[in-house]
Amino acid sequence: MGKLTLYGLEASPPTRSCLLTLKALELPFDFVVVNLLAGEHLLPDYLEKNPQHTVPLLEDDEVCIWDSHAIMPYLVGKYATTDALYPKDLYQRAVVDQRLHYDSGSMFVGTMRALTRPLLFLGATVIEQSKIDAVAEVYDLVETFLGDNDYIAGTELTIADFSCVTTMCSLKVFLEPDPNKYPKIVAWMERLRELPYYEKANGVGAAIFESLIKSKNFTIESN
Ligand SMILES: N[C@@H](CCC(=O)N[C@@H](CS)C(=O)NCC(=O)O)C(=O)O
Numbered sequence: 001m002g003k004l005t006l007y008g009l010e011a012s013p014p015t016r017s018c019l020l021t022l023k024a025l026e027l028p029f030d031f032v033v034v035n036l037l038a039g040e041h042l043l044p045d046y047l048e049k050n051p052q053h054t055v056p057l058l059e060d061d062e063v064c065i066w067d068s069h070a071i072m073p074y075l076v077g078k079y080a081t082t083d084a085l086y087p088k089d090l091y092q093r094a095v096v097d098q099r100l101h102y103d104s105g106s107m108f109v110g111t112m113r114a115l116t117r118p119l120l121f122l123g124a125t126v127i128e129q130s131k132i133d134a135v136a137e138v139y140d141l142v143e144t145f146l147g148d149n150d151y152i153a154g155t156e157l158t159i160a161d162f163s164c165v166t167t168m169c170s171l172k173v174f175l176e177p178d179p180n181k182y183p184k185i186v187a188w189m190e191r192l193r194e195l196p197y198y199e200k201a202n203g204v205g206a207a208i209f210e211s212l213i214k215s216k217n218f219t220i221e222s223n
Helices: 013-024 044-049 068-079 090-121 129-146 159-171 183-193 198-214
Strands: 004-008 030-033 057-060 063-066 126-128 219-221
Touching: 004 013, 013 068, 013 090, 013 159, 013 198, 044 057, 057 068, 063 068, 068 090, 068 159, 090 126, 090 129, 090 159, 090 198, 126 129, 129 159, 129 183, 129 219, 159 183, 159 198, 183 198
Parallel strands: 004 030, 126 219
Antiparallel strands: 004 057, 057 063
């Protein structure tokens, strides 16, 4: 097996999705911190590995792969002993892929980054109510995705859970899901918290993210 190195930041949700995958697969890896707030992702050595300057980035011997939604399927495809976390069955895989794309395109970029980028990188101190309302729209959809299943893409744990739970934990900082309105989301998040590797891979970083956001002392402005 190759030497695996994950470059990232624990506060970053997609980094945590990859940490959950690496831990679930019990793979040995090195973790290299890339401090985005200090601009380390824009240094020439990092740009050579990932010209898109995002974290996470996975180095597997000589190859570099970035975007958590590409890294997770790669890790399962290359190193897992079963396909449970990323099923080979085409329909089941399509459901997992849909959730991954939903996280990548809507939940993370459309909703979460729209909240965090102004606070963390642009010096904003006010958040528009419409951006908080967008979080509730994500919750409405995720509650529907869960349906009667224990996991977000069906009856089994998959990388779709790892992808979505890290973003959801971070959205929670802006809007706590009401257990009466979103009982399935609350139960699903509790269920994932029981994974033996959850706290180390996601809990710690989610808490760092929460303090970072709260330290900005932002206010919410009605539209
Ligand atoms: N779709 C990407 C998103 C990665 C991303 O935007 N990461 C943020 C941190 S959470 C980042 O690296 N931002 C710095 C930048 O875009 O320059 C993934 O899942 O890996």
